[in-house]
Amino acid sequence: MPEIVLKGHRVVKGKAEGEAIVTRDSISFMGGVDPKNGIITESGAELEGKTISGKILVFHSGKGSTGGSYMLYDMAKRGTGPKGIINIRTDSVVAIGAVMGNIATVDQLEKNPLEVIRTGDYVIIDGDAGIVRIRKT
Amino acid sequence: MYLTKEEENMLSGNMGYAVQKSMEILVTIGEIYNAEKTIPVSNVHMPGASIVAAGDAGSAFVEEIAATGVKFKAYTTLNPAAIDFERWKEIGMTDEHARKQKKLSHAYQSMGAILNHTCTPYFTGNLPRIKQHVAWGESSAISFVNSVLGARTNREGGPSALASSIAGRTPLYGFHLEENRKGRLLVRVSARLASVNDYGSLGYYVGRICKGENPVFTGIPTDVSIDQLKMLGAALASSGSVALYHVEKVTPEIRSADEAFKRERPTETLEFGKEELKEASEDLSKAQSGEIDVVCIGCPHNSIYEIRDIAELLKSQKVHSNVRLWICTASSVKSLSDRMGYTRIIERAGGIFMCDTCPFLAPVKEIAKRDGLKTLATNSAKLAHYARGQCNLYPHYGESAKCISAAISGRWD
Numbered sequence: 374m375p376e377i378v379l380k381g382h383r384v385v386k387g388k389a390e391g392e393a394i395v396t397r398d399s400i401s402f403m404g405g406v407d408p409k410n411g412i413i414t415e416s417g418a419e420l421e422g423k424t425i426s427g428k429i430l431v432f433h434s435g436k437g438s439t440g441g442s443y444m445l446y447d448m449a450k451r452g453t454g455p456k457g458i459i460n461i462r463t464d465s466v467v468a469i470g471a472v473m474g475n476i477a478t479v480d481q482l483e484k485n486p487l488e489v490i491r492t493g494d495y496v497i498i499d500g501d502a503g504i505v506r507i508r509k510t
Numbered sequence: 511m512y513l514t515k516e517e518e519n520m521l522s523g524n525m526g527y528a529v530q531k532s533m534e535i536l537v538t539i540g541e542i543y544n545a546e547k548t549i550p551v552s553n554v555h556m557p558g559a560s561i562v563a564a565g566d567a568g569s570a571f572v573e574e575i576a577a578t579g580v581k582f583k584a585y586t587t588l589n590p591a592a593i594d595f596e597r598w599k600e601i602g603m604t605d606e607h608a609r610k611q612k613k614l615s616h617a618y619q620s621m622g623a624i625l626n627h628t629c630t631p632y633f634t635g636n637l638p639r640i641k642q643h644v645a646w647g648e649s650s651a652i653s654f655v656n657s658v659l660g661a662r663t664n665r666e667g668g669p670s671a672l673a674s675s676i677a678g679r680t681p682l683y684g685f686h687l688e689e690n691r692k693g694r695l696l697v698r699v700s701a702r703l704a705s706v707n708d709y710g711s712l713g714y715y716v717g718r719i720c721k722g723e724n725p726v727f728t729g730i731p732t733d734v735s736i737d738q739l740k741m742l743g744a745a746l747a748s749s750g751s752v753a754l755y756h757v758e759k760v761t762p763e764i765r766s767a768d769e770a771f772k773r774e775r776p777t778e779t780l781e782f783g784k785e786e787l788k789e790a791s792e793d794l795s796k797a798q799s800g801e802i803d804v805v806c807i808g809c810p811h812n813s814i815y816e817i818r819d820i821a822e823l824l825k826s827q828k829v830h831s832n833v834r835l836w837i838c839t840a841s842s843v844k845s846l847s848d849r850m851g852y853t854r855i856i857e858r859a860g861g862i863f864m865c866d867t868c869p870f871l872a873p874v875k876e877i878a879k880r881d882g883l884k885t886l887a888t889n890s891a892k893l894a895h896y897a898r899g900q901c902n903l904y905p906h907y908g909e910s911a912k913c914i915s916a917a918i919s920g921r922w923d
Contacts, residue, residue: 399722436751438649
């Protein structure tokens with residue numbers, strides 16, 4: 374299976390791999406996701422009703438409530454959060470939550486991850502090196 | 511990132527676990543965003559002050575830090591809690607909500623926070639000055655302090671705001687730097703903006719398009735009120751992640767739109783006319799049924815002027831028996847409302863004050879499920895945006911006079 378390797382910028386160190394779920398939207402982890410099950414609840418969002426739990430979550434950036442940092446941390450502790458995060462640019466609210474929850478996070482990839490990665494692709498994040506490997510399905 | 515000897519010492523653990531953990535958080539953030547050093551801050555507004563926003567994990571973290579006995583270096587105000595400390599039973603919060611929230615609030619208080627839980631700390635005495643570096647959370651307050659007051663903050667989440675309160679520092683990056691404060695996107699407003707919610711509609715529309723880019727508005731009247739700017743910023747921060755906007759001839763950092771762009775061209779120019787105003791407003795109304803369960807005015811928290819207007823509309827009226835009318839504000843603003851006689855009028859009509867909290871940060875999803883509440887009417891674009899996701903209530907959206915009429919009739923027509 375061909376593998377695509379993209380270099381980017383380390384936000385949070387650590388390694389994570391799993392199935393990708395991709396959206397062009399920005400996400401508010403407070404008020405936009407149910408922390409009990411990781412289901413996106415924002416009305417009209419591309420992923421509304423889908424779960425991000427245990428996935429490699431690929432999205433534009435953070436937005437909205439600054440409660441998002443503790444919510445992402447809370448989801449990581451409950452085991453309902455994403456395994457890893459890939460952003461165009463990680464906003465400070467998401468970055469702080471990912472640091473607290475030890476969620477491997479990479480941004481500013483050399484190619485637009487929203488175009489290269491499709492939902493269902495198998496993605497490996499090496500947060501330490503700031504590298505993402507993508508296996509297309 | 512460059513650290514002073516004192517900061518190295520703080521990071522080493524010599525000054526205790528809480529100081530060490532705070533420096534770790536600030537250095538990690540600074541390294542992510544390539545900050546060259548930290549800068550001192552003496553003013554913090556703390557998000558994650560509600561158990562709903564902090565979650566069990568966040569609450570445990572804050573309480574663990576407080577248990578070390580550490581004291582805040584910075585003057586610190588708190589964002590809304592999950593309960594009204596006097597009327598929580600009447601509103602529908604449980605003993606468990608109250609117990610957990612009092613524990614969390616006490617933890618913040620023991621470190622030195624001022625116990626006035628509000629998203630509008632600028633109405634209650636926390637008023638940073640132009641160019642002052644601060645560390646604020648609460649998306650609507652961030653946009654107010656950066657834009658309307660001209661102070662400088664990044665979008666601080668709970669852990670980084672706590673770290674700044676303790677360490678009295680924040681990493682130098684983002685909105686603390688002049689180059690990141692210039693305008694990026696031009697918005698020409700031709701629609702006639704009348705009520706506060708028209709400003710919410712404008713913010714909601716623009717936030718969705720500009721994502722995190724700083725918008726510059728022209729065409730907004732120079733006598734725009736503080737409540738209108740509050741609504742504009744709250745909506746911009748909800749549909750986008752806008753932390754800073756400029757308004758020609760209104761906000762203090764720029765004298766003209768041209769100056770805001772620093773001789774660069776806008777990345778995009780948007781027109782906001784009658785059609786766009788109508789579109790944004792319709793987009794925020796999701797409810798099908800005409801029956802209303804909850805009416806909420808006060809997201810962000812009401813000013814005393816807004817409470818005066820609500821009292822005026824409720825004089826000699828009765829709220830419908832099927833409707834809960836929630837008026838959200840800071841407890842110190844309610845004290846003033848008591849003195850002015852507004853509280854008596856509102857409560858006599860059947861309205862309920864919700865101080866120190868709001869539907870977004872209270873456990874309203876649980877209350878709605880238990881009591882079978884389905885729809886909410888509000889004049890707030892921010893609350894209408896979050897109502898389904900956070901409260902499981904379908905929103906009706908319109909000006910406050912229309913919301914109060916709905917509270918009286920029990921229907922949205």
